[in-house]
Amino acid sequence: MAHELHAVAGQSHETLTTLLVGGGAGAALLIGFVAYLVWRDRRRPRRGSPKPGGKNRLRIPRAGRAP
Numbered sequence: 001m002a003h004e005l006h007a008v009a010g011q012s013h014e015t016l017t018t019l020l021v022g023g024g025a026g027a028a029l030l031i032g033f034v035a036y037l038v039w040r041d042r043r044r045p046r047r048g049s050p051k052p053g054g055k056n057r058l059r060i061p062r063a064g065r066a067p
Contacts, residue, residue, distance in 0.1 A: 008016065 008019070035058075
């Protein structure tokens, strides 16, 4: 008994290539989205630490200006 997924074995090479490329592109998008979410979560501050690039930065006064 042959197990065929929607009779893929009888399809043309063009159809099979389209299925493979489409599946690969979908997988790449999914992996990229998950990687973005992980990257964004790692940038979030932990409890008690200031946000990166936030208002709590050390400000260096410029020469010639009064504070």
